[in-house]
Amino acid sequence: MRVIGLDVHRSFAVIAILEDGQLRSGGRIDLTRDAVLAFGQTLRPDDEVVIEATANTATIVRLLRPFVRRVVIANPLQVRAIAHAKVKTDKIDAAVLARLHASGFLPEVWMPDEATETLRRLVAQRAQVVQQMTRVKNRVHGVLHANLIPLYAGELFSAAGRAWLEALPLADDERLAIRRSLADLDHRAADLAHLDQALAGRALQDERVRRLMTLSGVHVTVAMGLLAAVGDITRFASPEKLVSYLGLNPSVRQSGSGPARHGRISKQGRSHARAMLVEAAWAAARAPGPLRAFFLRIQARRGKAVAAVATARKLAVLAWHLLIEKEDYAWARPALLEAKLRKVELTAGQPAAKGRRPGRAHAYNSKEVRARERAWLEQTEQAYTRFVANWQNSPPAGRAGAATGRRKSEAARQACIPKPALGHAVTRAGGK
Numbered sequence: 490m491r492v493i494g495l496d497v498h499r500s501f502a503v504i505a506i507l508e509d510g511q512l513r514s515g516g517r518i519d520l521t522r523d524a525v526l527a528f529g530q531t532l533r534p535d536d537e538v539v540i541e542a543t544a545n546t547a548t549i550v551r552l553l554r555p556f557v558r559r560v561v562i563a564n565p566l567q568v569r570a571i572a573h574a575k576v577k578t579d580k581i582d583a584a585v586l587a588r589l590h591a592s593g594f595l596p597e598v599w600m601p602d603e604a605t606e607t608l609r610r611l612v613a614q615r616a617q618v619v620q621q622m623t624r625v626k627n628r629v630h631g632v633l634h635a636n637l638i639p640l641y642a643g644e645l646f647s648a649a650g651r652a653w654l655e656a657l658p659l660a661d662d663e664r665l666a667i668r669r670s671l672a673d674l675d676h677r678a679a680d681l682a683h684l685d686q687a688l689a690g691r692a693l694q695d696e697r698v699r700r701l702m703t704l705s706g707v708h709v710t711v712a713m714g715l716l717a718a719v720g721d722i723t724r725f726a727s728p729e730k731l732v733s734y735l736g737l738n739p740s741v742r743q744s745g746s747g748p749a750r751h752g753r754i755s756k757q758g759r760s761h762a763r764a765m766l767v768e769a770a771w772a773a774a775r776a777p778g779p780l781r782a783f784f785l786r787i788q789a790r791r792g793k794a795v796a797a798v799a800t801a802r803k804l805a806v807l808a809w810h811l812l813i814e815k816e817d818y819a820w821a822r823p824a825l826l827e828a829k830l831r832k833v834e835l836t837a838g839q840p841a842a843k844g845r846r847p848g849r850a851h852a853y854n855s856k857e858v859r860a861r862e863r864a865w866l867e868q869t870e871q872a873y874t875r876f877v878a879n880w881q882n883s884p885p886a887g888r889a890g891a892a893t894g895r896r897k898s899e900a901a902r903q904a905c906i907p908k909p910a911l912g913h914a915v916t917r918a919g920g921k
Contacts, residue, residue, distance in 0.1 A: 490558075491533065494587030495540045496579045497549065502540075504528075505583035507591055512584055525549060529556035539586040541565045542598045550600060560600075563589070567596035605720040608691065612717040615684045615710075616761055622677045629654070629670050632663050646674065688713050689837035700811050702829050703821035704804060705780050706773030709833045711765045715808060718762035728809040734758045735766065737802040754798060763801070770800035777866040778820050779873035780804075786877065820869055822862045828853035 493515065494505040504515030518528045529552060532538070536557040540546055542565055550560045563586055589595040601609065626646065633640070636659060641650050654667055692698040692709050701712040718735070725731040732738050736758030743749035756763070774784040774797070783803060787796035811818060831850040835841065842848035852858045 491536045492587045492591045493532065493536055493538045493557075494583040494585070494590070495538060495549075496583040496586070497540055497543050497545065498579075499545075502549075503579035503583045505580060505587050507584075507587040512587065514580055520545065520549070522548075522552065525552045529553045532556045534558060537561060537590065539563060539590045539595065541568065541586065547600075547606060561590055561595065562598040562600055564596040564598050599720065599724060601720045605717065608713065608717040611684060611688055611691075612714050612761065615681065615688065618677055618681045618684060622674060622681070625670050625674045625677065629667055632659070632667055633657075636663070646671070685710075685836050686838055689833045692833055693837055697812055698833075699826075699830065700815070700817055701808055703811070703818035703826055704769070704773075704807060705776050705778050705818075705820070705822075706769040706771070707804070708769075708772075708829060709836075711769045714765040715762050718759040719812075722809065722812040725809060728806040731809045732802055732805050735763050735805055736760070737763060737766070737798065737805055766801035766804050767797055769804055770797045773800060773804070777863050777870050779869055782870045782874045782877070786874075820866060822866065824850075824852040824855075824858050824862055 492507040494507070496503040496505075497520070499520070501517050501519050503517050506513050506515045518524050532553070534557065538553055538557050538560045540549060540560065541563045546562060550562065554560050568586070568589065586595070629645070636657075638657060641653055644650050645654070651671060654671075655664075657664075659667070689709060692713055695716070697716055698709060698712045701707050701715065702709065719725075719731065722731075725734065729738070733755070736756045737754050740752040740755050741749055742752065770780075770784070773780040775781070780800060780803065784796045784800045787799045791799075807818065810816075828850040831848065834849070
């Protein structure tokens with residue numbers, strides 16, 4: 490068996506071949522489809538190719554995979570940490586990849602399937618459009634700020650707000666700049682609508698999206714963003730693995746006999762999914778339920794920002810349990826969930842309901858139904874608050890925990906978890 494290391498650049502790749510313990514150079518190939526396919530035809534069926542994760546890695550993997558036994562994707566950050574050297578060339582980098590894989594020390598990266606890869610592209614495109622719209626709006630606000638014009642009382646980019654902008658006493662060039670910005674904003678809004686329609690269509694075909702939307706604060710955009718980042722949930726052996734993958738785990742520094750020091754979250758994972766979960770955490774903090782009780786408890790000690798991140802971590806743990814155990818969230822609001830799903834259907838382009846027959850979101854339109862659901866969740870929030878207070882006040886049965894001297898052992902904490910586990914898995918989600 491040969492190990493082929495590829496040091497990939499934008500337009501070419503340098504090759505190193507490791508065979509029977511002997512390393513030799515394989516030259517250089519251009520990164521065009523025809524050149525990569527021609528290189529693949531020179532490989533053997535039992536070869537293994539190693540390549541670092543870059544922007545064009547997915548295409549190279551798809552082209553080479555039919556010709557070899559396996560194509561391995563390396564984590565560039567961890568490879569750099571393992572094989573740091575003063576002398577660095579393309580040939581050396583390709584050789585390092587081949588040697589690390591042959592010795593079993595190569596840190597690998599999961600290659601998503603075609604469906605997950607397509608979903609990742611759609612989610613990334615949507616995030617880019619939203620960022621572009623934000624920049625356009627900021628340009629308009631910058632013109633107003635430069636001319637000492639107070640903020641508009643309503644929605645600035647609505648029909649009334651645009652009429653207000655048109656009537657402002659501005660210089661001709663600034664007025665034209667605002668018009669161009671508004672036209673650009675309309676174009677981006679149309680792009681966003683098309684992307685939302687494509688994502689909504691996929692969401693209706695994926696049962697995992699409906700299951701994640703049972704969580705408080707999670708709508709279709711958050712659910713699709715999380716699924717795009719996670720892909721196959723079974724590759725995470727525990728919720729802590731998923732939390733670490735999303736970069737929501739605290740950094741830890743410990744050496745020798747000194748105590749471990751915990752710092753800010755690592756932020757080493759997928760930033761977009763992490764941002765989506767934090768956004769969902771702020772929404773969950775405004776709705777009644779155990780998640781709001783958790784948010785308020787952390788806020789009282791550490792402030793709102795830390796509470797939002799801790800609640801985002803809690804949501805990640807809950808999402809792992811829901812997807813692994815294929816169960817809905819125990820404290821979901823049925824009428825609100827149906828309203829969420831109906832909105833997804835309309836976004837996907839399904840026709841609006843007509844006639845007197847009640848639609849899917851009919852129950853949520855009833856003030857009585859909404860009040861009843863909120864009252865039920867307020868009771869669960871109070872019950873969760875009492876449960877946590879009793880758990881914190883009860884002394885550990887054995888000796889104190891090594892971390893703080895006050896925490897219970899894992900076995901004692903598991904004994905305190907109410908059943909079913911998903912109703913409330915938040916007691917296992919950290920942030921005690």
